[in-house]
Amino acid sequence: LTKQDRNNIRGFKILSTGISRKSFKQMRHSLRDTMPVDSKDIILRRVAVLSGVKPVYIDCCIRSCIAYTGRYKENSACHHCKELRWHPATGKPRRTFCYISLISQLQGLFKNAKISRQLGYRSNFKSTYPNKIKDVFDGKLYQRLLRKDVVVDGKPLKHKFFSEPRDIALSICDDGFLLF
Structure with missing residues (x-):
């Protein structure tokens, strides 16, 4: 692991506490000279690569009415609340969620010796x-x-x-x- 990877893993631990995006950004700025940490998105992608877990990002309604998957996969707006799926200016999804398969999560639990004993x-x-x-x-x-x-x-x-x-x-x- 590189020094940056180790810093990002520390950042990931902080992210997993539920810290707000704003507070995490302030922390990154405050520690930039002693412990540079990448953005939340970069950290999540890098941790996924290092762990072997393959998250799937799925577009969802800005109001959490539906996920744009299955029969809603091609929809450009929510059929419940009529909110647009995409940012008009950027064409990017307005909201997504990260899906990690149950099997990957269970495998991760068994890879940790302490948790494996608890299981x-x-x-x-x-x-x-x-x-x-x-x-x-x-x-x-x-x-x-x-x-x-x-x-x-x-x-x-x-x-x-x-x-x-x-x-x-x-x-x-x-x-x-x-x-x-």
């Missing part, structure tokens, strides 16, 4: 309170899946759900928050 919690979990739910792994659905054979395309496989220590019990909850 082993599920496989080491032992219920200590029968008939009480103290953890998601005490739940009826999870306990039922432990006894159930995995079936793919109608064909039962020779193992049960979560039988391997590295298996992941993934739950997704959607509370109506904005994704982009």
Whole structure:
């Protein structure tokens, strides 16, 4: 890694705290002589290259109504709020969001030794309170899946759900928050 890469990684750590764009810009200016850091966009692209993660930038409505993908991919305005997709002067998207695949995110978690050990919690979990739910792994659905054979395309496989220590019990909850 170059010295600039190391500085940008430090900048990336600061960015990951949720610092505002304005504050990050002020920090860059203040540290320009001792620790020069590139812009947020350059840092994100460089970290993506260094990590091997390939983010996908997807245009979205300025009001977060829709993402311009799938059936909306060719739209030039939001069909809900009628806001334009592109800046009239520049032709660039007015808003985008960064998508990183779930698989890439999970791979990244397992590459970190400390987090990988923490992910082993599920496989080491032992219920200590029968008939009480103290953890998601005490739940009826999870306990039922432990006894159930995995079936793919109608064909039962020779193992049960979560039988391997590295298996992941993934739950997704959607509370109506904005994704982009």
